[in-house]
Amino acid sequence: MPNTPVIFALWSHLLERLVAVSNSIYEVCNRLAGRSELFDNLIALALDNTLVKAALLGGCFIAVWHGHQERSVVERNRRILVITLMASALVIATTKTLSTSIFLPRPFIESQTVFHMDGNRLVETPPLPYRVPLDAQSQKEYQRLQKGEVSQRDLGSFPSDHAGFYMTLAVGILLASRPLGWLALGWTSVVVLGSRIVTGQHSPLDIVAGSVIGIAILLALQLVFEKWFRPLMEPAIAWTFRHQAIATMLVFTAVFEAANTLQDLSPLIKITTAIAEHFLGGQR
């Protein structure tokens, strides 16, 4: 039986190399920032602007949902897309759980004077180089960082939930339709995820890990549902044909929120819970 600590040590060594490669790629990408206001503002759009970030993906999704003449093909596509939406929820749960349990700050935080725990010691981490993008939001955030105003969500960057989420959607679209899928995948890789490396939000390793999680969960669910749950899926898909308008509305809502990485869902759940508690509390 192989010695587990030896495997662990070998893996650690391999991963250290991988981290070094990832950091080198990050440094090359980040060198693009902080040179042109136009470029940095365009990159900032891909970070924060939902229209730039998600509209194309959402559009591709809806197009694939409706876009074919043959009913059998549309049925197949809808099956894939419904599973993709389910997978995206599972992916976000997985990446959020991992990023809260694995403590790894974002690269722009690692550019500061940081000491990390090494057993019972605090060891200064060699700072990563960081060029601050010139757009107003990045400048403001960097000033806040230098004052120590750090959000706890900036301390768990591995794996990237954006990578997991958007890759799931893009690969889901790709499984259903090649041309639109490649468009979605290209946009996701270059615009959505590339901008996160350039601006120091994520290292390439975070992005790769998030993407791998997303693709793996998506493919596993596609396999499981195709193999074991197809009889359950078929009536649901048939329902979407009988109620095209309602189905489209539901899919639009789901894709809209999915493309926004479920960020709006949490406050909605909180306020619903608060209202429920208020009324239940009142009844007691």
Added chain:
Amino acid sequence: MTRPANRTMFLPLVALLALVLWLNGCVLDQKGMVLMIDTSYHPTMLDSTHNGFTQPDGLLWRQGKLLLADEGGSAVRVWSDAHHVRTLCDSKLGILEPEDLVADGEGNVFFTDDAAGGLWEIDRNGRSFQLAGKDKGLISTEGIVLAPSGDILVGDGEQHQVYRVSRSGNVSVFLGTRYGINKAESMVFDDRGNLYIADNHDQVVYLLTPQMKLQRVLENRTGFSPETIWYADHTLYITDSKNGKLSRYTPENGLQNIAVFGGKLSYVCGITTDDHSNIYVSIQSSFDPKIGYLIKLEHTPAS
């Protein structure tokens, strides 16, 4: 015919991927960090749980040693170095979760306990006892400070009041509910006789002048929850366990962060300073099992 075989292979591959990700997580996890905003300080981990204490909260630097209100370990201890931790009193006395402590010039130590309530004393001869208990209204005692008069002021989180306790154990109300202090988690006097009070329920730092005028000096700040306050070198030091921050406040410069603590080090609790302006903080890390740390921020002023 190859397709089913590929599909059968897929699930073990996903399992392998999960293992790889878990291994990656183990290796990449930095566990905890200190981000230094004021780089004139250098952080060092002094000690951790396995060396004779559990989860310290209140800290007090005294004659080259650290007095610890070991909240997780139900004890008050003296830390000399990583190999010398002495217990002054523990749960046998009836204490549950010692919160904060002070010492007078004669070597008597007083401490609060938010679970057992009351005000407790360890006198200079090492005798420990309850000076005033729940029967006198001290239900859940939090902040503690030695008043210039020699009395001890104690904040109570459940009664929402600050009490004055005499050396003989007489209890009277110092700041009643009409002052609106919800939870006097920590208190300290400055060098002008003003009393600073940290309320980590309402996220406010109050200042009470010697004329008994109460002002709100820090309030309505995003990401601010004062846990423990300490005054030294004309500066109010503040720990924030909710947001993992160590800050300083002066009326001239306002609130400035010194360091941000993250991961296993984010729950920063107690604070004290020594004669060389070095800062000591206690960290409560995991609650099951109970793990705590002592961190020193060594001050190296720029030449």
